[in-house]
Amino acid sequence: MQVPLSWLRDYVDIDIPVEALAERLTLAGLEVGAITYLGIPQGHVPGIRWPKSDHLVWDRDKIVLGAIREVKPHPDADRLVIAMVDYGGTELEATVTGAPNLFEYRGKGPLDRPLWSPFAKEGAEVWDGHSDEPKRMILKEKKLRGIPNRCMVCSEKELGLADSHEGILLLEHSAAYVPGTPLQDVLGDVVLTVELTPNLARCFSILGVAREVAALLDKPLRLPSFEVLMEGAGIAGEVAIDIREADLNPRFTLTLLRGVTIRPSPQWLQRRLQSVGQRPINNVVDVTNYITFEIGQPLHAFDFDKLKARVGGAMPTIITRLAQAGERLHTLDEVERELDAHNILVCDTQGILSLGGVIGGAETEISDSTQNVLLEAASWNFINIRRTMQSQKVFTDAGTRFSRGVHPSQALLGVRRGIELMRQSGGGQVAQGVLDVYPRPAPQVNVDLPIREVHRLLGMELDVMTIANLLMRLGFGVTVQDNLLHVRVPDYRMDISADPIIGQADLIEEIARIYGYDRIPDTIMADAMPPQWNNTALEREERARDVLVSLGLRENISYRLTTPEREALLLPMPAAAPEYVTLANPLTPDRAVLRRTLLVNLLENALANTRHSARQMIFEIGSVYLKRADSPLPDEPRRLSVLLSGERQTADWTGQAVAGTLDFFDLKGMVDGLLDGLHIKGATYERSSHPSLHPGRAANVLLKGAALGDFGELHPIVTGRFELAGAPVLVAEFDLEALLGAMEPNYGTNPLPTTPPVLQDVALVVKEDTTAAAVEAVIVKAGGNLLKAVRLFDVYRGEPIPAGHKSLAYNLVYQADDRTLTDTEVAKVHQKIVKTCERELSATLRA
Amino acid sequence: MLEQLEQIYQEAQVSLAAAASSEALHEWESRTIGKKGAVTLLLRSTGQLPKEERAAFGKRANEVKELLDAAFAERETQIKEIELIRSLESGQVDITLPGRAHPVGGLHPSTQTLRELYHIWADMGFQVFRSRDVEDDDTNFTLLNIPEHHPARDMWDTFYTTTPGVILRTHTSPGQIRAMRELGENGTQPIRVILPGMCYRYEQITSRSEMQFHQLEGLVIGRNIRMSDLKGTITAFARRMFGAKAAVRFRASYFPFTEPSMEIDVECFLCGGQGCKVCKYAGWLEISGAGMVHPTVLRNGGYDPSVWSGFAFGMGPERMTMLKHRISDIRYFWGNDLRFLEQF
């Protein structure tokens, strides 16, 4: 919300610099997002920093209030005139200008009453009024069609007040004006942009902010006048009110102004509306807006004669009710609306007049010919107004305020102040009395606050009078009884709960806020610490991350939203789509459902990176989302996925890089490394039938018969779909819970051997379909406890090995824990291994 | 023979001085004082001399042998030194040539920041409690004192799912309710946890805002937890996270589930509070929203608010990472571009 300091000062005295005020407001929860300076220089308060403002500062000597005493014709130019300006000097300054709004005074001789205008002297800095881009200029003497000119009467654009450049700024006459007064003192202002959180409904007006300022600075608040001069015949019998939904419309008030003249508002009012971003329209509509911004109570003005005409001149009845199916309304914003059943409406017996509290209908609006104004101030249920704004997609200043909460007491204040301001600017007579229907009076909220509650929650001892005073500064009524405060909540504080405990918390926040959060001490929790436990799941997950990183993998974290179509790309054969957690309101079509796998993420990340990186070695750990039949909330199991692709080692100038691309065995080595790093022993590998993987190069990792995950080369069809064709893509996906559950935290270790090992090699020729794992199992079994290690170092096919066979060559390490083995002992075991392989695997010793 | 010995000795001295390499030296050694060297052979043939000459010859021959042995040892040392210097000179490489690249793994920057947060909070007795991503509307909003259609709901733009009442959590705060109900044993046990997790908002993705981001929530429930404890705890955290001299500022604010509520700023650690582009020339960086747990939330978690109290805070690991490393675009985080990840 825009808060002009000049307006704020109507209600409260401010004796600190505006930058300090902005800081106080910010610390008290009314965050000042920006300070906009009009003409006056930015202040500097020690310890408070604001971005440097680059606005135009009106030089106090060179930009002053000028009084145009006479407008003379220019001898050589029809489109120029010469304004004779009194700027407080000894002589009038002849100033050439093309301002069209001076032409009507041309050649009329000395004016009875001067025209007041901002006046810039030679050397003053102003905005260039003729430039489309913001551009500053310094006034210099130059001839305008033969007449020397060194000064200027200014437009709003030249002063940085507005963008328009249709003429010079002429101020409404005031007897208090003195020529030569620095313009800063007349029009200079500062506007605070205050961000209001939803609880600050009470501050959605200048008066509301002034109340906070008064409390913070401990100054009295000056309320505007709510007196009305009511000289006309009474309102009774002119109009009736019929509230049908008192919960949604607890109060409805009306006043009537007869014989008003519609005209532009007085300049002060127009200027104030402009200062809060409103466009002046006419004196009646402007007042409804002004009151909305001044005290926060939106008003609505009807052309009373149009209302009467709708009922053939009879007495109109204003009815508030819910919309019925199929009802429509053409609103002021030129939208034909189909209404929802929860929309509350202001109607008459003939139909709908407006969408209550949000926006008026076009038919009964104020026009230039309006003579009699019926002014409405009502109160509405804020939840319902918010629903209506959202369902009708209409956001107005009135609706925004009502949707945050305006107390019914404000209606009466608004309708009185509004009708009086209309009378003052438009003339006419206000009908006596206010028509006030108030079927649901708001209850008075009182809260009892023991000061020990303040101490308990703030951790600071404040004496009872200090607490009472802090609350009274905010307008609370307080009666002190020993250590108990009886607090009477003012009606505009709708945020204070009637629930005794919540109400206390609400008040304690107010006490802390006005006292200052910075004055509350910092303490260390004295409370007993809850029992501490190990977070095994998290610790193990982080261990898995560390192991993967140590293997050279980069962690990815991806969007968890994807599409079923993208996940379907993982299946080479068409299959029925699984059920997804699906967004009702996706932001973009490509983020429509929650993922069921991490593989699509890793594949997409790899693809994006192939454009600049020759090797992809990445992993991600995160949730997938599996819908459940028996619960509205899905399962959220976590997965660990790895992707490898590209060059095994990036080529370098030494030319010694290990050639080739990453393949199945690189990934298998990573998987082994992961299991080793997690101390998972005894995992076995079986051929996997994972549909996304190459059927011949896919493995399933099992531990005691339970699956931990799958890994292998991506199926070539899938690789092609992800445009990664070229090098094989290796992927792994593990069930994280199963993997981490298999970790043995108290794993054992082996003593270091003290005896020398004996190394022997053996090469065995076996049938092609005999697996390495089967051969190794036989060797290990036959080797007994003297065989300490087996390492495959060669696989060979071709001459002289017969077709359909392969040779597997192993390093075998023999060692006894307690003695040095003799040649005979080693030969015996070695022989046994060979024999067992020959017998059980039909292996032959390679010659 | 004595003459022969003296001649050999003279020649040996000259040729030793001329030996300039290890090979020449060892050639000299075997030729002169080795097993079959001239001096050795002469010594061995002492027995062939007449008896009266033997003593004198033997004495001189041994003398010559010792002198040549010593000269050899000295020359050998010299040559080794020379040769070492020569080999160091010829063994130079161009040290400006690039090193061989080895694959280096790394954690995602968000994980790194989360771990830093885990460690700091663990030291203060906060343990990690994980809560679900897909939430029901009640837990995400209503139980946190944000009733349906309440204007406070405007603070979160929500992703709804096609299952009525099921949404993607907009913050980690629903975890407060779950933690209280799971750990509180019907409002009888104190709690001190942090709740990290991914949150989702229906927000256009720009360089400053993401639809998905981590949050780390903290929750303390106890019989005597005060706002001053919240201030002390956050200040202690900020000093660990941002430096021992970090100044912290508490501003009043609003969250429906806390009261009093506050925003917490830390003095900009990039400019020392003097004002820079990152802190928008304010000298402060917003790091957390916090407050005392609202009585309604305590009740919904099973606690009696007239006996129990607590505080909660929330912080954004990505935002902290961005501030710390001057990251200009939040979209880098889930983009997983290696050129970004490799910088951490």
Ligand SMILES: [Zn+2]
């Ligand atoms: Zn800074």
